[in-house]
Amino acid sequence: MLLTETLRSSTLKLALLAIGLFGAVMFALIGYVYWSTVSYVRNRPDPAIAAEQIALKEAFERGGRNGLVAMIAQRVADRRLESGVYLLVDASLVPVAGNLAAWPPSLEGAQGWATVAPKQTPGATDGSLLRAAFERLADGSRLLVGRNIDDLDMFLRAIRAALAGTIGLLIVLAGVAAFSVTRRTVGRIEAINTTSRAIMQSGLGQRIPLRGSRDEWDRLAQNLNLMLGRIEELMAEVKQVSDNLAHDLRTPLTRMHTRLEKARDQPRDGARDQALISNTMADLDTVLGMFSSLLRISQIEGNNRRLAFRSVNLAEIADDVVELFDAAAEERGCRIKMCRQEPVLVTGDRDLLFDAIANVVDNAVKFGGEAAQVTVEVAERNGIPVVSVADHGPGIPAEERKHVLKRFYRLERSRHTFGNGLGLSLVAAVAKLHDAQIEMLDNAPGLVFQLWFQRSAGNQSR
Numbered sequence: 001m002l003l004t005e006t007l008r009s010s011t012l013k014l015a016l017l018a019i020g021l022f023g024a025v026m027f028a029l030i031g032y033v034y035w036s037t038v039s040y041v042r043n044r045p046d047p048a049i050a051a052e053q054i055a056l057k058e059a060f061e062r063g064g065r066n067g068l069v070a071m072i073a074q075r076v077a078d079r080r081l082e083s084g085v086y087l088l089v090d091a092s093l094v095p096v097a098g099n100l101a102a103w104p105p106s107l108e109g110a111q112g113w114a115t116v117a118p119k120q121t122p123g124a125t126d127g128s129l130l131r132a133a134f135e136r137l138a139d140g141s142r143l144l145v146g147r148n149i150d151d152l153d154m155f156l157r158a159i160r161a162a163l164a165g166t167i168g169l170l171i172v173l174a175g176v177a178a179f180s181v182t183r184r185t186v187g188r189i190e191a192i193n194t195t196s197r198a199i200m201q202s203g204l205g206q207r208i209p210l211r212g213s214r215d216e217w218d219r220l221a222q223n224l225n226l227m228l229g230r231i232e233e234l235m236a237e238v239k240q241v242s243d244n245l246a247h248d249l250r251t252p253l254t255r256m257h258t259r260l261e262k263a264r265d266q267p268r269d270g271a272r273d274q275a276l277i278s279n280t281m282a283d284l285d286t287v288l289g290m291f292s293s294l295l296r297i298s299q300i301e302g303n304n305r306r307l308a309f310r311s312v313n314l315a316e317i318a319d320d321v322v323e324l325f326d327a328a329a330e331e332r333g334c335r336i337k338m339c340r341q342e343p344v345l346v347t348g349d350r351d352l353l354f355d356a357i358a359n360v361v362d363n364a365v366k367f368g369g370e371a372a373q374v375t376v377e378v379a380e381r382n383g384i385p386v387v388s389v390a391d392h393g394p395g396i397p398a399e400e401r402k403h404v405l406k407r408f409y410r411l412e413r414s415r416h417t418f419g420n421g422l423g424l425s426l427v428a429a430v431a432k433l434h435d436a437q438i439e440m441l442d443n444a445p446g447l448v449f450q451l452w453f454q455r456s457a458g459n460q461s462r
Helices: 002-008 010-043 046-077 150-202 216-265 270-301 314-331 350-367 423-433
Strands: 084-089 095-098 111-116 130-136 142-148 310-313 335-339 345-348 373-381 384-390 437-442 447-452
Touching: 010 150, 046 084, 046 095, 046 130, 046 142, 150 216, 216 270, 310 314, 310 350, 314 335, 314 350, 314 373, 314 384, 345 350, 350 373, 350 384, 350 423, 350 447, 423 437
Parallel strands: 335 373
Antiparallel strands: 084 095, 084 142, 111 130, 130 142, 310 345, 373 384, 384 447, 437 447
16 A cells, blocks of 8 residues: 555655656766766877877888888887887788788778777787877878777776666666655655544544654644644533533523413513513523623634724723722722832723723632732833732632633532633633733732733833
8 A cells, every 4th residue: 555655656756757857967967977088088199199100200201111111110119119009001001011910991081090990909809999090191101000099998898887887876776765755755644644534533632643753744743733732622622612601501591491481371460570571681681791702702812903902001991990890899898909000001902901900800809708808900020011910819729720711611610600701711812812921820818810911112112
């Protein structure tokens, strides 16, 4: 299966295309180098041959044919010139002097250069190569001067064999490398596909295996695993929200159903009907308020409120919130204290920031206990704006603090107390919209809820 996928892979096709282009360039380069080397090697004896040719012509001019014959005999007898080849023939191509048996038939014309393979080159086999210069002399005879280049030809054959072996080895290695790389790529992709199929069959608990190589495939697998983890977390949150929403809706809907059922079976009574209608409307207001909060959170998370951002004073907003909750706190025997200070400016939506701080203060008043004190402080710490709300209630356990910001999440699991668990979710949405960080600390006893904002332009210039 993996072999079939490898052979059909587009990666292999691209690899072979790249190898083909690289091979064409490589062959062109090797061909140029080879022919340059052949030309250099075969023409290397030319200067020495030309010098010999000039010397023999001068001997002919000084002593005629006899003088030339004598010099050729001297050159043939000289052991230092063992590779030299000489031949003087008359106009009928009959040998007169030299160590070559016959005039090569391929040498035509009055003069020139040639590389030939005569049958009887001295000290060589039938396949010997001869590099020679030839010309017609004034008396009609012909003179050939050359060098035996068998050793150079052997060198060229060795070069050809080495180049052929190198090219063959490169082709094999390139093919093996292309197949190996493609097989590895297909293997990693297949691992991702296998995990995807497992996720579709058994759920989001599967993860793509990592090989520990820290290469781009491991980074891709790691990012996909993080994405799967986030999706799994979101799905769990959706399930929890659905369960909590169903639980919170069931109570008021059940009460409304029970009241209406009783009203249907009982005779009409003005006072009792009025009370039933009032109670039913209260339950409907609870349900509608729940959906309104959900819609508001969704709108905030949609980031479509950033267009309304402007410079606002956090201290002024917090002061308005404290003033709003002051009377309600007194009814519960609680006191709210505002730590006043200089204006603290941030860029944001005033209404949303008011709602966020109001929800935090509302929770502090609601759960702070009787005769408790809620302290609201707006300050700049190291130039960073922060809103802090502290109470002396039961607080929130450290392991629950990351969960209370989820929708419909409540510490009171029986869900009998008033509320729907959306207040801090709205705070979290507003904080995310304003790039603010939420921090919850122990107040021993109680909780300190802090909102840390980004520096505004006014703060940064200070």
